[in-house]
Amino acid sequence: MLGIDIGGTRTKWVQWSPEYGVLDHGELATPRDLRAVVELTVALIRDADVAAAGIAVPGCLSDDLRRIELLPNLPGPWADLPFADEVETRTGVPVRLVNDARAFATAELRMGAARGVDDALFVTIGTGIGGALALNGEVVRARGDAVGELGHMICRPDGTACGCGARGCLETVAGGWALVAQVRARGGRAETPEDVVRSTGQVERDVLDDAGRALGLVLSNVVAYTGVTTVVIGGGVAPAFAYLRPAVEAELVHRARLTGPVDLRLAHLGPTAGALGAAIITGADR
Ligand SMILES: [Zn+2]
Structure with missing residues (x-):
């Protein structure tokens, strides 16, 4: 194949x-x-x-x-x-x-970070943000392969226009190029998502903190809705997740009485x- x-x-x-x-x-x-x-x-x-x-x-x-x-x-x-x-x-x-x-979720479920897990949520953070849901050991793949559009869950209804036609999608706050755009809008000088992650400047920290909170909010909602307790994070900007993680975990902890603890894992299989x-x-x- x-x-x-x-x-x-x-x-x-x-x-x-x-x-x-x-x-x-x-x-x-x-x-x-x-x-x-x-x-x-x-x-x-x-x-x-x-x-x-x-x-x-x-x-x-x-x-x-x-x-x-x-x-x-x-x-x-x-x-x-x-x-x-x-x-x-x-x-x-x-x-x-x-x-x-x-596709990413299928590989990580069969032979990567979620091997042996029945129910899990998958997030890819790259140029944009993708997602997928596995239930009972299978990635849910319905009509048009459309289940899992985490990047287009709206977290700021009056926010920035998204490539999908809506406003304030998660991707416009926490996607790789959205990080760069927000740093520039606040007077910073990032050229790439990696620049944002590597910088120790306050503007960059604030943008990453906002992105982490938005990602955590969307994840905690989907975890509450689906009942999964494992979340796998991957994609080209996944190294940035170390900087998003505190804000994401804070949002998940807020919901823990409902959802129980959530196991956040980094993808294993690489690009x-x-x-x-x-x-x-x-x-x-x-
Ligand atoms: Zn969108």
Whole structure:
């Protein structure tokens, strides 16, 4: 199986077999142009010589999982493109689309931080914020693979406009680029999310504290709603979680009489978890 994870900045791929595990992996810059993304996907599948491919994307999929309806961080007329059909026709390899956070969760549940856990919540903090829910040992994957949009839970109704069309989504407060934007709006000089995390300045600390509180609020609500007691944090900006953690834990402790203690864990599988999950999901379907 080949798993491809088309990220907002990097595209990761993994060749995986149920018998032998990860056989090969790599990554490239994600092109900024829709057609170039299609060409890269076709080239990766042709090079891999595999029976099937799973493609994880950071956006919304059509109900039948054949088209990408919306990619907030890679704008383009995606909804007009029969993505899965075109890639299948040109490569002769069956492909399926999955949401990248649900793919990440599948890998971490099967062989990572949540191995052996039945019920868990998963959060990816990168360019944006993704999420997923596992119940009874399975990642919940309903119509359009749409269960788990934690990044688009609204925590500030009058807040900043989000790529999804709403205002004040969690992603606009705690996503990687939102951290940078907020530091700049307060007079700071961050260029990347890493700059925000590395800085010891008060502006950066305040932005991270706000982001941690917003993340903790959303997580505590979802924990209360679903009853899960394990939360796995991953994604490209996961190293920033050390700085978000005190504020997140404070929010979770507020709710502990209702929810009980919550086990916050860092993801184990690193940046290729999404690609690995896409390959596992594709293998399970065959
Ligand atoms: Zn949103």
